[in-house]
Amino acid sequence: MNLLTSDITALWLTLQLAAVTTVILMVVGAPLAWWLSRSTSRFASVVEATVALPLILPPTVIGFYLLIAFSPDNFFGGNWLALTGHSLAFTFSGLVVGSVIYSLPFVVQPLQTGFQHFDHKLLEAAETMGAGILDRFFNLIIPLTRRAFATAALLGFAHTMGEFGVVLMIGGNIPGETQVLSIALYDHVEALDYHRAHWLAGGLLVFSFVLLILLYGFNRHKLTNRVG
Amino acid sequence: MAVDKEKKIQLVVEHSFVQKDGVQKRCVQTGSTQEADFSLAIKTQLPSKGITAIYGPSGCGKTTLLRCIVGLEQPTISRINIGGHDIGGLPVKQRQLGYVFQENRLFPHLSVGGNLDFAHNRRFSNNGPSKGQVIDWLGIDGLLDRKPDQLSGGQKQRVAIARSLLTAPRCLLLDEPLAGVDSKARNPILKHLEDLAKNLNIPMVYVSHNLDEITRLADHLVIMNEGRLVVGGPLLDILSRLDLDVNRQENSAAVLNTTIVKHDNYYGLTQLSLGVDLNLGNAGLSDKAQLFVGRLYGDYGDVVRVRIPCRDVSITLERPSQSSILNILFGVITDIELVDGSRAIVKTEVLGQSILARITRKSMEYLVLEKGKSVYLQIKTVALLSETLV
Numbered sequence: 001m002n003l004l005t006s007d008i009t010a011l012w013l014t015l016q017l018a019a020v021t022t023v024i025l026m027v028v029g030a031p032l033a034w035w036l037s038r039s040t041s042r043f044a045s046v047v048e049a050t051v052a053l054p055l056i057l058p059p060t061v062i063g064f065y066l067l068i069a070f071s072p073d074n075f076f077g078g079n080w081l082a083l084t085g086h087s088l089a090f091t092f093s094g095l096v097v098g099s100v101i102y103s104l105p106f107v108v109q110p111l112q113t114g115f116q117h118f119d120h121k122l123l124e125a126a127e128t129m130g131a132g133i134l135d136r137f138f139n140l141i142i143p144l145t146r147r148a149f150a151t152a153a154l155l156g157f158a159h160t161m162g163e164f165g166v167v168l169m170i171g172g173n174i175p176g177e178t179q180v181l182s183i184a185l186y187d188h189v190e191a192l193d194y195h196r197a198h199w200l201a202g203g204l205l206v207f208s209f210v211l212l213i214l215l216y217g218f219n220r221h222k223l224t225n226r227v228g
Numbered sequence: 229m230a231v232d233k234e235k236k237i238q239l240v241v242e243h244s245f246v247q248k249d250g251v252q253k254r255c256v257q258t259g260s261t262q263e264a265d266f267s268l269a270i271k272t273q274l275p276s277k278g279i280t281a282i283y284g285p286s287g288c289g290k291t292t293l294l295r296c297i298v299g300l301e302q303p304t305i306s307r308i309n310i311g312g313h314d315i316g317g318l319p320v321k322q323r324q325l326g327y328v329f330q331e332n333r334l335f336p337h338l339s340v341g342g343n344l345d346f347a348h349n350r351r352f353s354n355n356g357p358s359k360g361q362v363i364d365w366l367g368i369d370g371l372l373d374r375k376p377d378q379l380s381g382g383q384k385q386r387v388a389i390a391r392s393l394l395t396a397p398r399c400l401l402l403d404e405p406l407a408g409v410d411s412k413a414r415n416p417i418l419k420h421l422e423d424l425a426k427n428l429n430i431p432m433v434y435v436s437h438n439l440d441e442i443t444r445l446a447d448h449l450v451i452m453n454e455g456r457l458v459v460g461g462p463l464l465d466i467l468s469r470l471d472l473d474v475n476r477q478e479n480s481a482a483v484l485n486t487t488i489v490k491h492d493n494y495y496g497l498t499q500l501s502l503g504v505d506l507n508l509g510n511a512g513l514s515d516k517a518q519l520f521v522g523r524l525y526g527d528y529g530d531v532v533r534v535r536i537p538c539r540d541v542s543i544t545l546e547r548p549s550q551s552s553i554l555n556i557l558f559g560v561i562t563d564i565e566l567v568d569g570s571r572a573i574v575k576t577e578v579l580g581q582s583i584l585a586r587i588t589r590k591s592m593e594y595l596v597l598e599k600g601k602s603v604y605l606q607i608k609t610v611a612l613l614s615e616t617l618v
Contacts, residue, residue: 121329121331121333122333122335124300124329124333125327125329125333125335126335126346127300127320127321128298128300128320128321128325128326128327128392128395129321129346129347129350129391129392129395130321130324130350130351130352130395131321131346131350132321135350139346140335143337144335144336144337
């Protein structure tokens, strides 16, 4: 047995984190990306830059500010505590909040590009045929931008799987609560247990690689279909 | 008054595009850019049956008017009543109007059948035509499994028209549906639209800047310029009014409704009468009010719309006896309008219908033409506006 129970717990936790984060990101990211793709206001550029920040900033910087925000003395952390009775720091919920912010650009940017290529005139046509907003979203926008949705979901999921710095800052290393795969890997290396570190690192590498092959293969397949 | 309201389409639409900081405040998806500070102000009534054409130069606001009617633009004033329904303040989907866009706007991820189903599944009422009927009317039976990108321009537009009809609209609005269609494919579509007008009991409003299409299809004509109504009324009346610029052009033409009187198989000709009363029989028809055209399909009594270009009509005071021209009508001058000093357009009435002749001022003075004078009209060409030629 090369994987210990603690490693399996970390894997399961990581998958849960990635899944919850991806679902939240698709729900939040789609309207945000839609607005960004359509808006011409200067405020939109500010929002666009904010969304892109996690691409540039060291994760520790994001983690640091999140930790400050999570503090019960601050507005966000205080209200969260009042509402739920729990603090966000060093909890799974805190990791979800951090991951949503950290992976936001990986979901919003592909969606935004997809929406920019979407022919908005089709929506007017559907409107004249009596299709309401949700009807148009589910029957026109999603099917016609499904590649963007697939890319956004896969990138958001994969990127959350590999998160390290933010988790370290706001989640610490609590097995079963905040100890994700990358943290467990770090622990093994610290303990010089290279054998188990190989298993985790190799697993993450293969997983990410397969995911990206699937993604690009899917997009290329669609591309050749369209040309042919 | 109430009866009148139910029968007509009433439009009061005012809309303005204000320029702000050098940037157009509102942008219209019309393809043609609107002038800065463009404003639209239209008040008119349209018949609740048949085809109404809205004609005017590019950028005069035809498309904007149509978009205001369907609700895709929010004008400052919007009082629209169609068949007794006040729809001016309603959101697009509650107006229950069909709209055919200049660029077909078919949904690319759905097959032709899927596009039709999209509309049919969301239809406004069950009173509209069935899928089978619409597919038959527009001749798209063989295309149902194809994707839009596998269709020609003409086929796409026919599918787009079919799709709009399947929502069972109160009125069908068409925004230059032939603009993106190559000239060969236009004729069949015009034929389909002609047939639709007969099969449908809803009015159609057809925007175009092509007079040929309009004279062939429309019963009622609205002319617009720079966002304002120039004139509106029955097509045949408007196309014979000499005070309108549209009738004083080199290529202006009168449009007449004629009926088939008889076919001459020996010479391959069909005889048309300008008089509409066939109850009188042949005896009641003056041979001075008949036109010969190439052999047509169609039965005795069928209505055929023809177009007579004003430059192909010449005037004589006596009936020419030795002439190769077959079509010689007898009429009375009802109006004369001088154009650019050297030419005149003479309007003559023949059995209640008007024919325009474009002649030189010199000839006009030489023949002493004036209102009330009886003249013979020699007509060189008669263009058929119905697809009934053999």
